[in-house]
Amino acid sequence: MRQSLVSRILASTALVLLLGTAQTSVAFATETAKAQEAETLDLAQVDSFAGAYLAARTAEADRDYDNAVRFYQKALELAPNELELQQRLMITLLMNGQFDEGAALAKTLENDKSVERVTSVTLAFKAIRDGDFEAAAKVLNYKGPNDLDRLMNQLLIAWSTFGDGDETKAMDMVKKLDGPGWYGIFRNYNLGVMAAAAGDVDAARPALTEAITDRNGGATAPDTFARAVIALATLEARAGNKQKALDALSAGDEMISNYAPFNALRDRIEKDEEVLPTVEMAAQGAAGVLFSIGGALNRDGAEDTVMMYLQLSRALDKDAADTLILLGGIAEKAEQQDKAIAYYRQVPEGSPMRRISELQLGLTLAQTDKVDEARKHLQALIASDPNDVRSYLAYGSVLSDAKDYKAMAENYDRAIEIIGPRPQRNHWSVFFQRGIAYERLKQWEKAEPNFNKALELNPEQPQVLNYLGYSWVDMNRNLQEGLEMIKKAVELRPDDGYIVDSLGWAYYRLGRFEEAVVELERAIELRAGDATINDHLGDAYWRVGRKLEATYQWKRALASEPEETEIPKIQAKIDKGLPEIEADAAKVDAKPAAEPKKDDKKT
Template structure:
């Protein structure tokens, strides 16, 4: 049976998370995506009618191919210059492509269009702040509607306009009097603190930043804003000569988000006696931070367009904001816009605490684009420059895994574990897990099993480790009850994870429990539609319970579904001849097809949090 490509460490947002929050307890493991090519410019002269241009533009838009979408929307406007829908989508595509000034021209023209007023008001107001027209900005950004998110956004932006106009006390009063739900507080506390910093009112800044840092709900509500507050307060104390208070503030952040990489860099700087500059020093940067705060809080699967829109507008006002650049890069990778991601990572300032994060992610993105040798060279150089940085080994290991160079992958994680030393932390489970995968792929179970068990010791509830180790035990016909129990525990932890449910179904299949296998494999197909391996498994299950027509249907589905590692010739053989009869003399786990490596679902995209 084929191997499922479920255990390769991949890039994108998930890997950005493990690099940013190394040691937090998340492994960036997922089904690898094919290398994506950024769009080739389309010749709009091929569109010779409004409908042709419009349909082609919408297709490009849906595919996040904004370069071609922009060109084609403009072509459509040559046929219908007054078409508001086309102009609206053109404006949004311009912003999403990073063309702020061009998008602004469209926003000015559409300022009375109610359908896009939410966007046009913000960008017009921000442009006024950028140009120092603070009273104009306040008028544009005035909002009295019922939407809580819009109220918070516009009030914060308007207050930053007041700060720019030298009215910091009024700005702070505006926000302290803002009424809203409890989740407002982390945003308002952070931005009041930042406004006070810009105004030079250190006592007020310290008070409100401390409120944000000690807010127990802040990490769950807005982890990116919480970390900005921690770093702002630490910088404040360091600048005031309060080195120990600065380090204590960083420790509070560490307690909430383990080993946040930029915080570690800030700690090292302060320990050296340095006084790092604040991230927000102007009204424009503060206003940009509002959209970063909101975008970061909204950043989840399915919200990429909205988050990217906020972040692109934020980037236009504060082009050197490292956390904005890295978050935008992660979204670009998720949308398979690797060239755009690489360009964003390269823009992170050399003196930023996040520069190394961008360099690590850049290396993995190079691998995603098929530049494997360049990626290896880049990441090896990063390891050599700081051999103690575990994130470098994780990034390099992901490239080796993608290249299926398991020998080098195992050696890489052996070195990482030497660096970790004899007393690993709970968050180091991912390094042991990945080493176990490398040795399992090398068929060296005597080295793989201890690594898996160490990973499980460090993180006993980790579903991916439970799934992999449990499945491997079942596959090898050893400790069957223990192995099946681990897989069931993984399913209990992630009942909606189609890959792990598939693993349970396939374990039942390997044990000859075909009815139970079909039940779980049918559920896996529903949870993860269109996966070739799961379709193939279900076909095998159907055949063993006598549902042969359905088995052939599922095998045919496997041939046309996603999944690069299935053995297509073997599937075709099954379609032609079915499965061979079961050998009644075989041991339990040998009474069926050879097993694939168990699947692993994508890693979470949010940092580890403590309540």
């Protein structure tokens, strides 16, 4: 349901269209000159309009907004009246977090209808930041048909009215907000925090309660749901209702389990420590509107739109921890780890989300090949709070990527000591990861009980079903039971190429070669370029007599950087093919287990 809703919202969002629209009015030089200059991405070497423009577009496509800004500025120096360049530079400045420069261009373009949705919100946010709430409300006048834009504008007008001193009118505007059913969680959250900021606890409580009991709304906008839970718990704690505050957090746990900010706030409330209001000023409320919408749209393919909303939100609330963490995640997806690290480090020290940012920071450091720094960072986090199981999972992920399986096993041994004799469902991943560590150490007698425990805690977990089933099949043990486990994993995750590969390999081990080919061909479509899947498909092709295709797949496996130990085996198959079926079957028990396929490196 959530995906279809988000898709519908995205399909009708004017801002998405603006971010993806390319004008065709720019005059170009020859294709060769453009390509040569665009490839340099060196400002000093670009001396033509076409080169600067193409370099900017290249950087923008790579989400390298620093360079995109620089090259658009260079292009504008050479063609100062080019409207498209002004539009693109404005948007790129805003997406790069350069709000003041973007707002200056928005003022220049405020009468340009093609970017009106961007300029109006930008100028409104500048007015709110400057304390000119009346001007903000005027510029936000929107009469279009788009539900999302209408929701955003009406909420921002309400917060502008609140900032202008008319709190009652502002709350009444939010109450009367009418639209599709998915408006509910946004309306109730904003009404609740607005009433709380006005000191009207009696109005805030029911609105926030309705927001956190809206399960459909929570699935659509989980970040807004989380903010609503924290707002209600904070409201009750500040009113002296300790148990009601804890009850609100428990309600949040039902939707988002083991969420660090909930745990941190619970800890403060239980210790009777002071908790600060979540929203105190109109600027924070307005920032929260764009954060909520950006969070609801946050999915693959929408990163540019989400980035725009979040960066605008930061213009009014630069220290919002959840905004910084979402921005860090988007930067990671764009493989801009240094920028992600910078966002994580900006999360305020006292924020309930600080530990999340620290954990993610450690993982991201490892991705930038700063493995030693990552290890020290995560070890320090474990030492600072030995009871936080998430720290062991983050550290274990770094150790796994480094193939330090001995340290990985020791890490999870300590984690399970902390968990104690009564593990909860959410601890399945700790046992799963310890099983992987021992399996990699070839200590199957220690690995298998951990996989079984992970399944006991979470019987429907496809990663565990796949890993254990694959391990059995690849070791020629419990073949039928392993096959059934993998089938179940495929049912739960039908589009996972690694799991589908496991099913194909199970059929191969059982001698059901035609069925193996079907599944392995599907696996290679889902996960192209994986050495193990190509190798498996080559074996299956050979067994059904498609020997030319088998050799081709083995060569592809060799070109896909397989593990070093597999290279001579694959080369031998290319040179000689597979032995006769009887000889092959006799050697099955001697073949070492390949690594069972997982979703990603980080599990």
